Amino acid sequence: MGVRIEWASLLAGVLLLALPAAGQVEVGKNLSMDLNGTLGTGYSGDYGNDFGSSHSISGSGTGTLSGSYYNPNFLSFAVSPYYGQSRANSNYQSVFDSSGVTASTSIFSGSHFPGSINFAKAYNSEGTSGIPGVSDYTTRGNSDTFGISWSENLPDEPSLSASFQRGGDSYSVFGTDQNGNSTFNSLTLHSGYLIHQFGLGAFYQRGGSTSLIPELLEGGETPEKVNSSNSGYGFNVTHPLPVRGGFSASFTHSDFDTNVEGSNINGSVDLITTNAGIQPTDKLHLAIGANYSDSLSGQIEEQIIQAGGITPQANLNEGSHSLDVIASAGYALAKGLQTEVDAERREQRYLGETFTSNAYGGSLFYTRGLLGGNLNASASVRDTSLANSGQNSVGFSGNVNFTRRIDDWVMTGAFGYSQDVETLLINYTSSFYNYSGNIRRRWGQFTWSAGAGGGRTGLTVVGGTQNTNSSYTTSIGYSRFITLSGNYAKSSGNGIESPNGIIQNPVLVPVLTPGSAILFSGDTYSVGFGSNPAKKLTIGASYARANNNNLFNSVRSTSSTMEYTTLLQYQVRKLYLTGGYTRLQQGFSLSNTGPAVISSFYVGLSRWFNFF
DSSP states (O other): OEEEEEEHHHHHHHHHHHHHHOOEEETTTTEEEEEEOOOEEEEEEEEEEEEEEEEEEEEEEEEEEEEESSSSSEEEEEEEEEEOOOOOOSSOOOEEEEEEEEEEEEEEESSSEEEEEEEEEEEEEEEEEEEETOOOEOOOOOOEEEEEEEEEEOOTTTTEEEEEEEEEEEEETTTTOOEEEEEEEEEEEEEEEETEEEEEEEEEEEEEEEEOOOOOOOOOSOOOOEEEEEEEEEEEEEETTTTTTTEEEEEEEEEEEEEEHHHHHHHHEEEEEEEEEESSSEEEEEEEEEEEESHHHHHHHHHHHHTTTTOOBBOTOOOOOEEEEEEEEEEEEEEEEEEEEEEEEEEEEEETEEEEEEEEEEEEEEEEEETTEOOOOOOOOEEEEETOOOOOEEEEEEEEEEEEETTEEEEEEEEEEEEEEEEESSOOEEEEEEEEEEEEEEETTTTEEEEEEEEEEEEETTTOOOOOEEEEEEEEETTEEEEEEEEEEEEEEEEEEETEEEEEEEEEEGGBBOOOOOEEEEEEEEEEEEEETTTEEEEEEEEEEEEEEEEETTTEEEEEEEEEEEEEEEEETTTTEEEEEEEEEEEEEOSSSOOEEEEEEEEEEEEEEEEE
C-alpha cells in the first residue's frame, strides 16, 4: 500500500479554508466580474480487485467566474472549472473523481446580430450505457464539446441564423477490457421572411458521426466501427385564409449514408406536406392535409438513424413511395365535450407491391370535474379496408386519467389502450397499453407515497415483437429526520444496437435485417435512506442492483451492476465537513475479464467563497 501526499494542494487548501470570503470587486470602468466557488482538501483512497490500493491527501473544488464587458447585452461570459468532483452526483464522492471546465459567452445579445459560444471538457468522468427501462452500466472516459451560433434579425429583412456543434468522447467499460469512442459534428442554417402575409422559411443542415462500439453482446475483441453522415435542405410557406383559417406547405430533401463494418446503406428522401384549415364558428373546425414521400424505405431508415440506431434495414425496394390524404372536422358538442371525424386514403409501394387503404374514424374528447376530482378521457374508433386484399380491420384507442384529493389523500391514475392502430406501413397494425398510478398520504409529520406504472407495445400480426416494462416505487418519511425509499423496475423486448447501448426498436421488426434485432430483458431494484437529524447535518445512503440478459445473433450474454454509496455532511457557517464511501461492482459474461470491483472513500473539509 502506498501513501501519496500532495503537499502544495494540502497547504493551499488549509490556508484558503481559514481565510474570510472577499467582497465583490469592480475591474476597470467597463469590465465587471463575479467569482465564487468551493475549495476543499481531504484524504481519499481507492482499491479494487484488478489494481493496487491508492491513498492521497489532495485538494478539490469548483468555481464560477462570470461577468460582462461594457454591458451584459454587449458581452457576457461564464467559466466554471471543477476538480476532483463527481459530475454524476456532486453530493457523493464518486469512484471516478472528474475534472474539467464548462464555458459560455453571449455576444451582442441586445442587438440585431446576437451570437454565442460554448465549450465543455471533462476528464475521468462517469457515463452510462445500457438497457431500456432498467439501470445502465457504467463507463469511464473523457469528453469535449464546442459550439458556436450567430443570428441576424433586422426589422423587415429576412432573418438568418447559423450554428455549428462538434464533440467527442473516449471511454472504457468498467468490468471489461474494451474501449469505445465517438465523434460528431453538425451545421445548421435557417432563414425566415414575412412578406404580404406570406411566411417564408428555408433551412440547410449537415452532420456526421464516427463511433467505435465495444462488442459487449457478441463477445468480439475488436470494437465495431460505424460511420454515418446526413444532410438536408427544405422550404416552407404559411399564409392566413379567410374564415379564421390558415394554410401551410413544406418541402424537405434529406440524404443519409451509414456504414457498419463494411455493410453500407444510403439513400435520399423527398417529403412534401400541405395543410389547410378554417374555423367557420367557435365550435366548428375543418381541415385537410396531404403528405407525399418519394422513398418510404428511406423514411424508415431515417427513423433508425434519428433514434441513434446503427442497424441497416432490409431492402424495401428502391422504388418505394407513399401518399397520404386526410380530411377532418371537429365540433364542440358541449362544454368539455368535443368530437372529431376524419376520412383518410393512403397509397404505398414497397416490397415490390402496391398497397392502398381507405379509413374512416371518429373520436370523442371529454373533460370535467367528477366526484370531487378532475377527469380527462378520449376514445376513438377507426375502420380501415385494404383495397388490394379486401381485408378489413377495426381499430380502437382510448385514454383516461383522473386526479382526486380526499382529505389528506392525493390520488392520480391513468390508463391508455389501443388495438389495431395503423403504423407507418399500411399492412401492419400495432397494439399497446400503458398505466400509471400514484397515491400520497400525510399524517402530521409522517408522509407516505407509492406509485406504479407500466406498459406493453407490439405488432398485432407479428409474434415476439412486444416490448414490456413495469416499475414500482414507495417512500415513507418522518419530518426531516428520516426518509426511506424503494424502487423496482423490469423491462423486456427487442431493440437495436447504438453507441449508447441498446435502444428500443423505433421501427417495425419485419423491415429490419434478419438477426439485427436484439432480444433483451432485465430488472433493477434500489433502496435509499436520507436524514437531517440536526440542523445542517445530512446523512444519506443508497443501494442499487441491476441484472440484464440479451440474445443477439444466437449469442446469449448477461451483465450485472451493483453500487452502494454513503454520505455524511455537516455545515458550520460556510465550512463543510464531508465523508463518503462508494463501492461499484460490474461484470459481463462475454468479457475476457471477471467482474470488476472498485471502492473509494473520502473525508475532507471544503468552504464556499465569494471571491469577488
